[in-house]
Each structure stands twice: as C-alpha cells, then as structure tokens.
Amino acid sequence: MKFWKYCLIVLMIFANLAFAQPSFADRPKLSKNPDYIEVTKAIKKLSQVKDAQTQLEGLTPEETQKKIDELEFQKYALETGINWGQCDNQTGKTIAVYGKNPNEEENEDYLYDNGLYFLADGQATRNNWDCDGFYLPNDAKLVGLTPDQQVEEFTEPVAIKIADGNRLTIKRNPETDAIEVNVPNVQIVKANDVNWFIPNVSQALIDTRVPNAPTENS
Structure with a gap:
C-alpha cells in the first residue's frame, strides 16, 4: 500500500512539472x-x-x-517587462505612425521591420499594440528637443522613434505650428538608420489617408 502511495506522489510531482507554467522561465535578456x-x-x-x-x-x-x-x-x-509603446495624436490632423505588420510572419517578402499606419486626431493607439514612433511630414517642423525650445526643420525625410514603455503625445505648438512631443529622449531616424519606410510626402497627403491604426476605441 505504501509503495502505491509513493508512486502516486511521484506521478503527481512529474505531472505538475510537465503541465504547470514554469515560474523560473527565462525572461528576454534586457542586455x-x-x-x-x-x-x-x-x-x-x-x-x-x-x-x-x-x-x-x-x-x-x-x-x-x-x-x-x-x-x-x-x-x-x-x-518590468513592458515591451510596447503608445502614440497619442493631439495635433488636429491625421498622423502616420509605425507599428508591427500583423501579417509579417505570414509574408516572408515583407520588406520593412514596421508598417506605416494612419492615426486620426484625438485617437491613441491600442494597449499592447507597439507604436514605435511617427513620421514627420516634409513640410513639418519639430520643437522641444533642445533646452532652448529651438524649432528644427529637416532637409531629408525623417521619423521620430520612441523606446518601449512610453506613451508619446504628439501635439502642434499654437505659436509656431511646429510638432512637439512629451518624451525627452526620442530619436530622429532616417531611412539609412532603421529598416522603416520613410517617405518624402507632405501633411496634405497624410490628410488624404483613411485612418487604420489600431486604437483604444477600435
């Protein structure tokens, strides 16, 4: 009888190890x-x-x-494991944001690491959908990245990249009409810096696009 009890305990231990979620599983290396x-x-x-x-x-x-x-x-x-960012559009216009292409794994011919989506004014991207940044139109200016609040203009197409764990609020400065952001360490990236599609188009063309970014309300 004791032998069978012993076997039952051993079987329960092995079953627990086989089916329970391991609490000591390796987390992605931050390094x-x-x-x-x-x-x-x-x-x-x-x-x-x-x-x-x-x-x-x-x-x-x-x-x-x-x-x-x-x-x-x-x-x-x-x-703490937050591996996504969020973009909040308060510019008064549609903006283009970058996020993972949902069909990337199915489409081996997909050329870019991120897809380009369009986010309507007053909308924020959905929780757990990783917004990596936004596109700066070729006729737009940027302000707030320097201590003296200098307005910056760019002669070539650029995008604004954020780190995971941030909620990026994009606004338009009423005095200068320049784009301003609330995250202090955004990166200005060009086409040769990241594998993103960074076009050379104006805000007027962005305004013609149908909003399709996953949002909190969708």
Whole structure:
C-alpha cells in the first residue's frame, strides 16, 4: 500500500512539472534590447555630466537631474517587462505612425521591420499594440528637443522613434505650428538608420489617408 502511495506522489510531482507554467522561465535578456541599451547609455552620459558639474547642451544641473529621473523611469518600465509603446495624436490632423505588420510572419517578402499606419486626431493607439514612433511630414517642423525650445526643420525625410514603455503625445505648438512631443529622449531616424519606410510626402497627403491604426476605441 505504501509503495502505491509513493508512486502516486511521484506521478503527481512529474505531472505538475510537465503541465504547470514554469515560474523560473527565462525572461528576454534586457542586455539585447536596443531600447534598454539606449536608455542606459543616456543615463550614464547624463550622470557623468552631473558628477563633473558641467553642462550638456545648455542644461542646468537641475534640468540634467530631471532628465536622469525621467530616463530612470523609462528604464524601470523596460525592466518590468513592458515591451510596447503608445502614440497619442493631439495635433488636429491625421498622423502616420509605425507599428508591427500583423501579417509579417505570414509574408516572408515583407520588406520593412514596421508598417506605416494612419492615426486620426484625438485617437491613441491600442494597449499592447507597439507604436514605435511617427513620421514627420516634409513640410513639418519639430520643437522641444533642445533646452532652448529651438524649432528644427529637416532637409531629408525623417521619423521620430520612441523606446518601449512610453506613451508619446504628439501635439502642434499654437505659436509656431511646429510638432512637439512629451518624451525627452526620442530619436530622429532616417531611412539609412532603421529598416522603416520613410517617405518624402507632405501633411496634405497624410490628410488624404483613411485612418487604420489600431486604437483604444477600435
């Protein structure tokens, strides 16, 4: 009788190991996450500047610490496993955003890492759908990426890339009509920097597109 009880206990243990979700399963290595690498580098650079009591790009020590705090918060979001970003359009116009192509795995001939989707004014992309950034039309200007709030114009097509774990709010400055964003460490990327489709078109052409980005209301 004891032998059969012993066998039953052993079988229960093996069944539990076979079918239960392993709590010790390996998490994706953060050291290979490009967003985590960039955020970590930015924190290290700003911390060195702060420790040396010098200024970077016109930042005061207080502004430097604020940026460090914001980046530490982003780093924490990545460490807790948030692997998607969100885009919120408050520009008054349709914008083009970048996200994963749902048919990418089925279509081996898909040329780009991200698809280009259109997000209507007042809409935000859906939770868990990874918005990696947005396209800046060739007649648009950008403001707010420098401490002196300088308006920037670009002579070639660019996109704005964000790290995972961020909710990017895109607005239009009423005084300059320039695009402004709320995330401090966005990246300006060109076609040779990332495998994205970055066209050379105006806002007027973007306005003609039917919104098709997955949103919170869809």
